[in-house]
Amino acid sequence: MEKLLAIELFILLLCLLISFSVGSRDGHLITCLASDREALMDFKSGLQDPNNVLSSWRGNNCCQWYGIVCDNNTKAVVTVDLHNPYLNSEFESSSGRYAFWNLSGEIRPSLMKLKSLRILDLSFSTFSGIPIPEFFGSLENVQYLNLSNAGFSGLIPAHLGNLSHLEVLDLHNVGWNKLYAENFQWITGLISLEHLAMNGVNLSLVKEWAAPLNQLPFIVELHLSRCDLSGYIPSMASLNFSSLAVIDLSFNNFHSTIPNWLVNISSLQHIHMSEGGLYGRIPLALGEMPNLLSLDLSLNYQLTVSCSQLFSKRWEKIEFLELSWNKIHGKLPLTLKNMTSLILLDLSSNAVVDGIPSFIGTESFPCRNPLPNMQLLDLSLNQLVGQIPYWLGQLENLVDLDLGNNLFEGPIPTSFGSLQNLANLDLAENKLNGTLPSSIGQLSGLSTFDVSSNQLEGIISEIHFSKLINLTFLDLSSNLFIVNISSNWMPPFQVRVLIMSSCILGPTFPSWLQSQKGIEHLDLSNASISDFIPNWFWMGMTNLAFLSLSQNQFSGEIPESLGETCNPLEIIDLSSNKFHGMIPSSLANCSVLKALDLSNNNLSGAIPKSLGQLQQLELLHLSDNQLVGKFPPSFMNLSYLQTLDLGNNELSDRIPSWVGDGFSDLAILNLRSNAFFGEVPHELSKLSSLQVLDLGENDLSGSIPVSFGDFTAITQKNQIGYDISMISQVGSYQNKLVVNAKGQSLMYTKTLYLVTSIDLSGNNLSGKIPHEMTKLCGLTYLNLSRNHITGSIPESISNMHHLLSLDLSNNQLTGSIPQNLSSLSFLGTLNLSYNNLSGAIPYTGHTTTFEASSFVGNPNLYGCPLPVRCLRHGDGHVVNGSNRGTSNDNEANDSDGFIDEWFYLSLGLGFATGLLIPFFILAMKRSWSDAYFDFLEVVIVKFLVFMRRTRINLGSTKIKPPHKE
Structure with a gap:
């Protein structure tokens, strides 16, 4: 009993102690x-x-x-x-x-x-x-x-x-x-x-x-x-930075060299000065800093040093070296092998030449594995040549390898199949040839693989992808690959980006795509496919943001069901196929669509009004179809539109005046080869971003609006190629346009932003060329041919300094050709043929490069390069060899002949005077006279030959009949 009581007292005491302890803690x-x-x-x-x-x-x-x-x-x-x-x-x-x-x-x-x-x-x-x-x-x-x-x-x-x-x-x-x-x-x-x-x-x-x-x-x-921060980084006489380990001055606006005091801070471990506006020579002493682990001087653009000097230093502990987008030049030296601590080396976008040293991986290297810690190597966008060395496949820790945009030749090393940690491999834009090593298919960690734009060939089969379970980005485009994959193949990967353009993928549609549920970007353009697009494709690609099936032989109709699954789509390019039928009105459901290209098909019917609901649309190409009807009023809602290409259809309407008010960003308007009629709306001049206007081959009438001299993007020549460069590309879609210039149809893609063009040819326009148009000093192509334009060529046309092509042919222009036309130094194509121009052709400067075809069909023109050198009149009123001269013309011609005769008479008298005056002087000294008469004999012979040729030419000009075409 006492024992039990003792136990109870012990338990009670323990509880009190616990309670006291908790209470104390809470307290x-x-x-x-x-x-x-x-x-x-x-x-x-x-x-x-x-x-x-x-x-x-x-x-x-x-x-x-x-x-x-x-x-x-x-x-x-x-x-x-x-x-x-x-x-x-x-x-x-x-x-x-x-x-x-x-x-x-x-x-x-x-x-x-x-x-x-x-x-x-x-x-x-x-x-x-x-x-x-x-x-x-x-x-x-x-x-x-x-x-x-x-x-x-x-x-x-x-x-x-x-x-x-x-x-x-x-x-x-x-x-x-x-x-x-x-x-x-x-x-x-x-x-x-x-x-x-x-x-x-x-x-x-x-x-x-x-x-x-x-x-x-x-x-x-x-x-x-x-x-x-801006300006020059100041110098410092003495330094107190005895403990400084990290300095980050990146992304500033300096205009400075790298300060000398920086290399004197021995404690520095990390230097970050990317995109800082630095220029000049990279201090070689950076390579001798004893504790430096990372150096980032990328994106300065003006820093320079030779590779041999840069890598001759010790770089004892350097792990991260980022020098991209500068002016580093020369060859990669063998001393790279000494930088065994390197984890990252980025020399992309420089001027590194020659090849990658091929000896780094040999027995002379002190370490069995060359550059054993290397995880990222980026040498892209240089001028490297030769073959890709085999030893790169020995960098067992390599995660990211980018050798793209160089001049490498030869095969892809089979040793790359040993890079089991490799996640990103970019060999695009080189001159690689041979076949794709099947060992690439063993890289189970590979996520991004890009070998586009090379000269690779051979058959691509399932073995090339057998273990690529992590692959999300695959680009095989612009090679000579033949993709031979069975229809029941189940890929081990789920790609987000698949680009196989310009490979031979057809003739049937690749059925293995049905397994790719998360694909966001698909480009099968120019893939030799001639097939119908299966329904499962339209219904199953619910994550697609980019779709290009252009330049194939796809047939059938574009289904209405496309609009049911297209919600994420930003780019649709189905151009240059054989699709027929009507444009699906359900495309209006593609609410984030930015570019729609259905050009060069066999589509018919009216343009759906529902396309006006695509309020984010920037590029619309519907040219080269058989579309009919009117200009859709609903397009008024497309406020972000930059390119509107409706050319080569059968549209019949007046050009709405609201076009000039509704499209503040419109840079390209192509309505060529339709049946538009009526006057050209002067409101079009309100299109402040307009760069290309093509209204050619329609039935437009009236005069050219005076306000056409107000196109802001063309008058502001210094901004061309800057403000309007957005028209070249939207996302991954490369904008394109056929421009009729230089007498031919030219396809522009990457350089489209440089083109400025106005084409009103092949209409019924009348009146004069507004001199206000010559304010378009940034215009490169102007075509007003095949109209009924009258009046003279404006003298101020010389203000259009950037003109490359000028075509005013087949009109009713009168007057003379402006003499200052020769100042247009960029003008490569000129056509003034078949007008009523008169007078002498200005044959000086740049105009001497044009042939007679540029001026034919103008009966009253004369001078080079036409065979009629000048207009003369003799027994009758002869102008260009015909009896069409007026009395004023004859007087002018008489004056010309009179001047010619007096010119040769004065030339002879002057020559005789120059001959006789020194004769009496030289008669006094024999040695002088011998030398003088030897020289004079040579001059006389040359002069007689010149006179004979001149007479022959004058005679042929007088009797030659007029040239007609």
């Missing part, structure tokens, strides 16, 4: 400083917390509140950490989780009452545009202050310089709200600072930034990217 938490608790509650009252993030901020236990940390001994609050926990470092304003956090409102000065506060983190909150409170400079014990991407804007308070204990200051901002500073003097007060991040802060007003930073003796990391 420890509850007993946070009352002043701190009141300060936090006041701070909370100023915040807007719609999602109740601070729901735990209640009661007396403030040390248990979310984001609050107290000192174990003093119970004082030492940390207020309210950063967005759903984000690590990057600003993701579109994130739903970011929106969920949504702390905003007012920051109360009650935070100053937290006397022991050492850490304050409000990063990635949403304080929409409020300034950083000045009282933050009074938080005297704060060691860590993070206000990055919290929505603050305005001037950074200089009071922050009072925080002498601050070790970390993070104000970096990649959002819309901009912080800025006027000077950096305040920063010298941060004597304990180790980490400064001001990425994205506007420092354009800061005149001196380097010197104040040099006064921070303990600074370890310095991040000043995207700060609008």
